[in-house]
Amino acid sequence: MISAPPYLDVSAEAGRDFMMRAITGPVVMLNLLRFRAEADYSATPELAPDAPISGRDAFMRYFEHTLPFLQASGGSVEYLGDGGAWLIGPAGERWDAVMLIRQASVEAFIA
Template structure:
C-alpha cells in the first residue's frame, strides 16, 4: 500500500503551476494510526501512548493559531465513514475543509518554523491522507 503523507516535488510543482488566484479550500481526507508513532519526533511524544486521532487533535491545537494568522480558516471537521459512492474497502476517519486566503499566504504558513515545530503530531497521527486544493467555479 502506498501512503501519501507529504507532497511530492511533482505534486508541489503542479500545484504552483495551477496559478490559483485568491482564496481556495483544501479538502483533507485523513486515516489515523491506531496508536500514534512518534519515533521520528520523540521530543513531541506524550508520556504514554495515544491514538492517532488524539495526536491529530494535538496537531490541530498547535496549528490553528498559525492558520488564523496566515488568513486561513478551518471551515469544517467531520467524522468519516463508509462511502455511499466509492470503494467499499477505502476508509477515511476524518475529513476537513480548510480555507486558504491565497497560495502565497498558504506557502508562508506551511513554511513557518514555529508551525513546523509541531508538525510531528500530524506525522505521528496519520496512516494515510489526501489533500486536494479546490477552487471556486
C-alpha cells in the same frame, strides 16, 4: 481493508505542477484522515507524550497547536468532522475524519 501509504509530503513535481496552475483567489484543501489505534512517534520521539495515545488524540494535539498559526495567516477551518464509508467510492475504503481548510490565496497556503 485497503492499506495505502500515507501521503504527507509534497513532491517537487507535484508542488511545481500546483504552482503552474496559477490559481487566483481563495483555495480550499481537502484532508482525508485515517488514524492509527496508537500514534506513532518513531520519526519524532521528542514530541511523544509520556504515555501512548491514539492517533486521533495525536491529531487533535497537532490541530490545537497549529490552529493559531492557520488563523494568524488568514486561514480557517471550514469543516472538521467524522468520516466513514464512501457514499460513492471504493467499498473497502474509509476515513476517520474529514477536514476542509480555506486560505485566501495559493501564496498564503504555501506560506
